[in-house]
Amino acid sequence: xxxxAKHLLIPLSIAGLAAAVLATPAQAAAEPERTPLSxxxxxxxxxxxxWLGANGAALKQARQYxxxxxxxxxxxxxxxxTTDGKPGQVAPIGGAKGTSVKVRNVNLPKTAGKVFxxxxxxxxxxxxxxxxxxxYRNLVATAGHCVYDVEGNEDVLRRxxxxxxxxxxxxxxxxxxxxxxxxxxxxxxxxxFDHDYAFxxxxxxxxxxxxxxxxxxxxxxxxxxxxxxxxxxKVTREQYEDWVGRTAQVGIIEDAVAPQTVGPEAKxxxxxxxxxTRDEYADAAGVGGPTAVKIGAQAFSETVxxxxxxxxxxxxxxxxxxxxxxxxxxxxxxxxxxxxxxTLTRYYTKAWTIPGSEAEYYTVDYVYVIGLIKNVGRLGDxxxxxxxxxxxxxxxxxxxxxxxxxxxPDGDKPYTGLTMKYCHGKTNTGTYxxxxxxxxxxxxxxxxxxxxxxxxxxxxKYSNSKRLGxxxxxxxxxxxxxxxxxxxxxxxxxxNGDTAEVYADANQARNAKIVSDQGELLx
Numbered sequence: 001x002x003x004x005a006k007h008l009l010i011p012l013s014i015a016g017l018a019a020a021v022l023a024t025p026a027q028a029a030a031e032p033e034r035t036p037l038s039x040x041x042x043x044x045x046x047x048x049x050x051w052l053g054a055n056g057a058a059l060k061q062a063r064q065y066x067x068x069x070x071x072x073x074x075x076x077x078x079x080x081x082t083t084d085g086k087p088g089q090v091a092p093i094g095g096a097k098g099t100s101v102k103v104r105n106v107n108l109p110k111t112a113g114k115v116f117x118x119x120x121x122x123x124x125x126x127x128x129x130x131x132x133x134x135x136y137r138n139l140v141a142t143a144g145h146c147v148y149d150v151e152g153n154e155d156v157l158r159r160x161x162x163x164x165x166x167x168x169x170x171x172x173x174x175x176x177x178x179x180x181x182x183x184x185x186x187x188x189x190x191x192x193f194d195h196d197y198a199f200x201x202x203x204x205x206x207x208x209x210x211x212x213x214x215x216x217x218x219x220x221x222x223x224x225x226x227x228x229x230x231x232x233x234k235v236t237r238e239q240y241e242d243w244v245g246r247t248a249q250v251g252i253i254e255d256a257v258a259p260q261t262v263g264p265e266a267k268x269x270x271x272x273x274x275x276x277t278r279d280e281y282a283d284a285a286g287v288g289g290p291t292a293v294k295i296g297a298q299a300f301s302e303t304v305x306x307x308x309x310x311x312x313x314x315x316x317x318x319x320x321x322x323x324x325x326x327x328x329x330x331x332x333x334x335x336x337x338x339x340x341x342x343t344l345t346r347y348y349t350k351a352w353t354i355p356g357s358e359a360e361y362y363t364v365d366y367v368y369v370i371g372l373i374k375n376v377g378r379l380g381d382x383x384x385x386x387x388x389x390x391x392x393x394x395x396x397x398x399x400x401x402x403x404x405x406x407x408x409p410d411g412d413k414p415y416t417g418l419t420m421k422y423c424h425g426k427t428n429t430g431t432y433x434x435x436x437x438x439x440x441x442x443x444x445x446x447x448x449x450x451x452x453x454x455x456x457x458x459x460x461k462y463s464n465s466k467r468l469g470x471x472x473x474x475x476x477x478x479x480x481x482x483x484x485x486x487x488x489x490x491x492x493x494x495x496n497g498d499t500a501e502v503y504a505d506a507n508q509a510r511n512a513k514i515v516s517d518q519g520e521l522l523x
Contacts, residue, residue, distance in 0.1 A: 032182055032183070032184065032185070032501060032502045032504075032505035032506075033182070033183050033184065033185045033187075033188035033189065034180055034181070034182055034505070035148070035155050035156050035180065035181045035183075035188065036179070036180055036181075037147075037156055037160045037177075037178035037179060037180060037181055037200065038160075038177055038178060038179060038203075040523075041203075041512070041513075041514050041521065041522050041523060042521065042523070044177040044179070044203050044514050045177075045514050045515070045521050047159045047160070047161060047177045047178075048161065048175050048177050048206055048514065050159055051116060051159070051161055051175060052171075052175060052208050056169055056171075058116075058124050059116060059124075059163075059169060059171075060169050061124050062116055062124035062125055062126045063123070063124070063125060063126070063405070063417075064125065064126055064127075064403075064404070064405035064406045064417055064450075064451045064452030065119065065125040065126065065127050065145075065146065065451065065452065065454065066406050066451045066452075072409055072477075072478045072479050072480045072487055073434040073435055073436045073437070073439075073477065073479060074434065074435070074479060074480070074481060075432040075433065075434055075442070075444055075479050075481065075489065075491060076432060076433050076434075076435075077430055077432060077433070083391045083496060084391065084496045084497040084498070085391055085496070085497045086391060087389070087390070087391045087392055087393075088389070088390050088391060088500060089387060089388065089389040089390070089470055090133050090387055090388040090389075090470075090503075091133065091387050092133055092384065092385060092386050092387035092466075092468040092469065092470065093133050093137070093380055093384050093385045093468075094384045094466065094468065107399075107422065107464050107467070108401070108420050108422070108467070109130070109386070109401060109459075109462075109467040109468065109469075110164060110165045110173065110383045110384070110467060111130045111131040111132075111164060111383050111384050111385060111386050111457075111467070111468075112128065112129070112130045112131075112164065112165075112401045112402075112420060112456065112457060113128070113129060113130070113131075113162060113163045113164035113165055113166045113420075114126045114127070114128060114129070114162070114163050114166040114403050115127040115128065115129040115140070115142050115146050115147075115160070115161070115162050115455055116159075116160070116161050116162075116163065117146070117147075117157035117158060117159055117160045117161070118157065118158045118159050119149075119151065119152070119157065120149055120151050120152025120153070120154060120157075121152075122158075125157075126403065126405075126417070126452060127142060127143060127145075127146030127452065127454050127455035127456075128142065128146075128401070128402035128403050128452065128453050128454065128455040128456030128457075128475070129141060129142035129146065129162055129200075129455045129456065129457070129474075130142075130164075130386050130401070130456070130457040130471065131162075131164055131379050131380060131383050131384065131385045131386065132199070132385050132386050132387075132388055132457075132471050132503075133380065133385035133386065133387055133388060134201075134380065134385065134506070134507050134509075135507050135508070136201075136378065136509065136510050136511040137378040137379060137380025137381050137385060137511065138179075138201050138202050138203075138204075138378055138379050138380065138509065138510075138511040139199050139200065139201060139202070139379075139380075139385070139506055139507070139509070140162045140176070140178075140199070140200045140202055140379070141197070141198075141199055141386070141388075141457060141471050141474060142162075142197075142198055142200065142455035142456075142474060143196050143197060143198065143454050143455035143474050143475065143476050144183050144184070144187040144188070144193075144195065144196040144197055144198045145191075145193075145196055145454070145476075146198070146454060146455040147160065147178075147181045147183065147198040147200060148181070148183060148187065148188055148191075148198065150191050155188075156181055160177070160178035160181075160200070161175050161176060161177050161178065162175075162176045162178070162200070162202055162379075163175055163176070164176070164379070164382075164383045165383065166403070166420075167418070167419060167420070168418045168419065169418070171207070173205065173376065173382050173383050174205030174206055174207045174374075174376040174382065175205060175206060175207070176202035176203060176204075176205045176379050177202060177203045177206075177514065178200050178201075178202055178203075179200075179201045179202055179203050179509070179512065180200070180201045180506075180509055181198055181199075181200050181201075182198060182199045182200070182201070182502055182503075182505050182506035182509070183195070183197070183198040183199075183502060184197070184498055184499075184502050190438075191437075191438075192438045193437035193438055193439050193442075193476060193477065193493070194438060194439055194440055194441055194442070194493055194494075195493055195498065195499075196437075196474075196476040196477075196493050197474050197476075197493055197495070197499060197502070198502075199502060199503055199506035200506075201506060201509035201510075201511075202379055202511075203511070203512055203513065203514045204375055204376070204377055204378055204379075204511055204512065204513045204514065205375075205376040205377060205378075205379060205382060206373055206374065206375055206376060206514055206515055207373070207374045207376055208372070208373060208374075209372035209373065209374045209519075211229075211369040211370065211372060212369065212370055212372055213229075213367045213368065213369055214368055214369070214370050215368065216368055218368075218370070219305075219368035219369075219370060220305055222370040222520070228366045228367065228368055228369065229366065229367050229369050230364065230365075230366055231364070231365045231366070231367060232252065232362050232363070232364050233362060233363050233365070234360060234361070234362050235361050235362065235363055236361065237270070237355075237359075237361050239361070239363075240253075240270070240361035240362075240363060241270060241271065243363045244270075244271050244272065244273070245271065248273055248348075249273065249363070249364060249365070250272070250273045250274070250275055250348065250364065251272070251361065251362055251363050251364050252361070252362040252364060253270065253272060253353060253355050253359055253360070253361055253362075254359060254360045254362070255355070255356045255358050255359045255360060257354070257355070257356035257359075258353070258354035258355075258356075263352065264352055266352060266354060268354050268355075269352035269353065269354050270352060270353055270354070270355055271350070271351075271352055272351060272352065272353045273348045273349070273350060273351070274348060274349050274351045275330055275331075275346060275347065275348055276299075276330065276347050276348065276349050277330045277347065278330075278331070278332050278345075278347055280347070280349065281299050281301060281347030281348070281349065284299035284349040299347065299348060299349045299350065301345055301346065301347045301348065302345070302346055302348075303343050303344070303345040303346075305336065305341055305342070305343055305344075330346070330347070331344045331345050331346040331347060332344070332345045332347075370519075372519055373515045373519040373521075374515075374519065375513055375514070375515050375516065375517055375519070378511050384467075384468065386457060386459060386468060386469060386470065386471045387468065387469065387470035387471065388470060388471050388500075388503055389460055389470040389471070389472045389495065390472070390495040390496055390497065390499050390500045390503075391495070391496050391497060391500075392460065392472050392495070394427050394428065394429050394430060394431065394443055394494075395426055395427060395428065395429035396426060396427065396460055396472075397424070397425065397426050397460075398424070398425070398426070398427055398445065398458045398459060398460055398462070398472065398473070399422055399423070399424050399458070399459045399462040399469065400422060400423045400424075400445055400447055400449070400453075400456060400457070400458045400459075400473075400475060400490065401420055401421070401422045401453075401456045401457055401459070402420070402421065402422075402449055402452065402453025402454070402455070402456025402475055403417050403418075403419070403420055403421070403452050403453055403456070404417065404421055404449040404450040404451065404452045404453040405417025405418075405450070405451065405452035406450040406451030406452055407450065408448075408450060408485065408486045408487055409480060409485040409486065409487070410484075410485035410486055412486070413450075414448075414450075415449070415450060415452070417452045421449055421453065423445060423446070423447035423448070423449055423490070425445055425446050425447070426445075427443045427444060427445050427458075427473075428443065428444045428445075431443060431494050432444045432491065434477065434479075434491070437477065439477065439491070441493070441494050442476065442477070442491035442492060442493060442494065443458075443473055443491060443492050443493075443494055444479070444489050444490075444491045445458070445489065445490055445491070445492070446488065446489055447487075447488075447489065447490045448486065448487055448488060449475070449487070449490060450478065450487055451478065453475050453490070454474075454475045454476065454477075454478075455474055455475060456474065456475045457471045457473075457474055458471065458472055458473035458474065458475070458492050459471060459472070460472045471495075472495050473492030473493065473494075473495060474492055474493070475490045475491075475492060476490075476491055476492050476493055477490070477491050478490055479491060
């Protein structure tokens with residue numbers, strides 16, 4: 001069900017930021033809601049691998065989260081003051097000193113970045129967010145709808161990660177996988193956009209650092225990313241025959257003009273192992289009955305360890321991909337004898353080929369490679385954390401940062417979503433309501449950023465030199481106040497004592513590593 005249909009209030013006829021006053025709602029007690037985002041460290045590693053794999057292909061395919069981009073509601077004057085206690089704040093922290101990473105605009109905070117996830121249809125999407133100060137330096141502040149599933153039937157959005165300083169497909173300070181989400185009960189359960197904010201505890205960041213060739217023993221022991229690389233080398237016929245005799249591996253002979261023979265007696269024949277199915281192997285090895293006599297060639301097999309992905313592909317389709325990308329296999333995949341992994345048995349017959357006079361010979365070798373994954377540390381230690389403020393007086397100057405990428409309602413698309421943008425100005429002096437999403441008390445800011453910037457921080461007392469301030473809101477909704485089909489205002493929930501209670505709960509979440517300092521996946 002569309003959340004608008006569930007949340008639609010009585011239509012309001014007043015256009016613009018008019019002075020209509022709504023009935024005062026009863027103040028709800030804060031009820032922080034906690035929701036796991038990943039299944040332990042192995043699950044978190046799988047999430048990071050999804051976004052970082054294939055040179056970040058999923059990151060580049062992601063689109064801004066546009067679950068209601070065409071429906072920009074108008075704002076009307078709300079209650080005006082929703083403070084529920086004394087003003088409070090938590091001071092910001094700086095990140096690591098001496099970083100060599102450059103930011104194009106000195107005004108842009110390196111704490112801010114993109115939030116990536118899969119929507120309820122499995123489509124890669126993004127919102128915006130920021131690192132925020134916390135006890136264990138591991139919290140991200142964003143919009144609630146950028147964490148909780150308001151369109152589908154799941155509790156939270158899947159494969160959630162935060163990338164601070166994201167710029168044009170790059171993750172300069174690593175990828176931080178979501179561990180646990182914290183939100184107000186009224187949003188997590190009732191999708192009340194007066195509480196459209198969330199704090200996410202993330203694992204320590206990781207970066208991919210290329211690959212390293214290791215022995216088969218070390219490869220088997222490695223619990224992180226690993227694979228086998230295919231190395232093809234052009235050689236002479238003599239070198240080829242020597243290599244085949246020593247290794248019994250299947251090489252490549254190009255421009256062979258005669259068919260395979262049944263034995264080495266043919267003049268000019270070159271020994272060339274041929275990969276076959278298990279049944280063909282059984283015949284050739286003499287274990288399949290009298291048909292073995294018809295083939296008349298010796299046979300051999302080899303059993304090697306394979307990745308879980310290769311095994312699963314085989315089980316699902318009875319065919320799949322062996323380690324080298326694109327190489328089909330005819331072997332038999334099965335659980336390993338110790339029950340801790342998977343194996344692939346490949347079958348060969350010993351055969352001979354008569355090459356042409358212009359034939360070219362290639363050896364094919366495989367090397368065992370482990371992925372080098374670097375643990376970059378806690379989010380706050382790497383990029384710092386913005387401060388946090390609540391029960392602040394409206395009408396103060398703020399900077400709103402984010403990654404807009406959606407079009408305006410009229411179809412014009414001025415933003416790409418590849419780089420961070422910002423708006424600057426004073427919020428309106430009172431809070432505002434909307435005829436949708438149960439909004440009764442939002443702060444409003446004149447700003448033309450579009451979808452994709454939702455979840456981005458609103459920072460009070462922002463210092464251009466330090467690039468730090470105090471998170472006092474997050475972009476929640478987009479509005480067209482003058483009716484020209486272009487977004488001209490954005491709004492944020494008012495941060496009060498309820499918000500502080502959710503933050504306090506999230507502040508207790510301890511940080512955790514996904515990989516060790518040596519790059520090994522931790523259990």
